[in-house]
Amino acid sequence: MLQVIRKLIPFYSASPELPSLPTKMSEVKIVRKPRYDGRVKKRQWEERRSDKGEGLDSQKSKIVKKETDVTGELIEKIKRKKFAVLLGYSGTNYYGMQRNPNTPTIEEELLNSLYKNKYITEENFTQVQTMQFQRAARTDKGVSAARQVVSLKLPENVEIAKINEQLPEMIRVFGIRRVTKGFNSKVQCDSRSYIYLLPTVSFIPHDQIMVQKGFRLNEATLNRVNDLLQKYVGTKNFHNFTSKKQATDPSAKRYMRNLMCDKPFIKDDVEFALIKIRGQSFMLHQIRKMVGLLVAVVKGYTSEETLDLAFGMEKVNIPKAPGLGLLLDYVHYERYNNRYGEDGVHEKLIWDDVEKEVVEFREKYIFPTIINTEIKEEAMVDWIVRRLSTHKYDDVDADDDKSDSEQIVTSNTT
16 A cells, blocks of 8 residues: 555655655554543633623523615514414304314414514414414314414513413413423324203104204113214224215224213203213314214114115215314323423413313303304204205215315314
């Protein structure tokens, strides 16, 4: 190797200024660079800073001044952190949770409030992905939520009272929690709990006249309802309970944890029942079709065999119940809470401290809206008479969602 070097540099030996090359490789001395000491480097860097390293303290560096390319003026860039926001809303006058152009939605109201309070920038308002905005569940037109959760980046000085001042009284923010940098309210959600509220007269046999006031559900029928609900429990192929989903699509398989119908209660001489459904995730209109088929079987419009057949590979046309009685009740973050809830930095997403406010809001704005509308308009009874009584389960070409004026949102999963 040394001979090769001497041939490449013939002038080397003639130059008095250059040292002579070693004749053996063993004579070559290896010079090692000193080990990197991050602490020393950091101290030297801090000394060169005009603020002597004070900017390293996150508590002292909330606002960064940045010069604009156009005007050269200094503007304030507020540092933002990831937060989870708990909110509730009555969806009666809105076209769902998800933002849509030229339509009133829950997200539009929330983003407007955040923008008016200068908690988000104009860029965040027009392009929500710039602040990593995500919802735990997308709700359809008219569907309410007692405990919806969204995740996004916000300043650390957010005041809930100021947000609520700019919101309609039918929409409330209950709590804000600091979460991990990579938190996503949809992805990290373990399961979701929904409630479907309906008058018990919905379960009366199809050959009897439905009169809401004064009707009382007997215990045998209630037990029958709960027995049928157990058929939904577990991992099933729900391709028939949504639209445009093939039986072979892996995403059609959904896991339902538990379902039950509570003991009925009476309001203004009309008896109502709460059907509670908790599942890992739901597809578009899945719960409404689950309730629709349940009612059809209990009333005798179709047999229990249709329910079993709906989970098979064949196409079955499932009736879709009205959206009025559907309510997102809770989103669960058990795995996140177990991993980060005890780290001393982040709080568990269980919201016990605002439970009283949530319940009061639900009892004042959500349940009364559903109950009063049902009593006044008899939406469930009207749907049974006009739609369910003539529904054809073997009409596989029928698209219940296509002619539904409520089909406005573009997302297909919750």
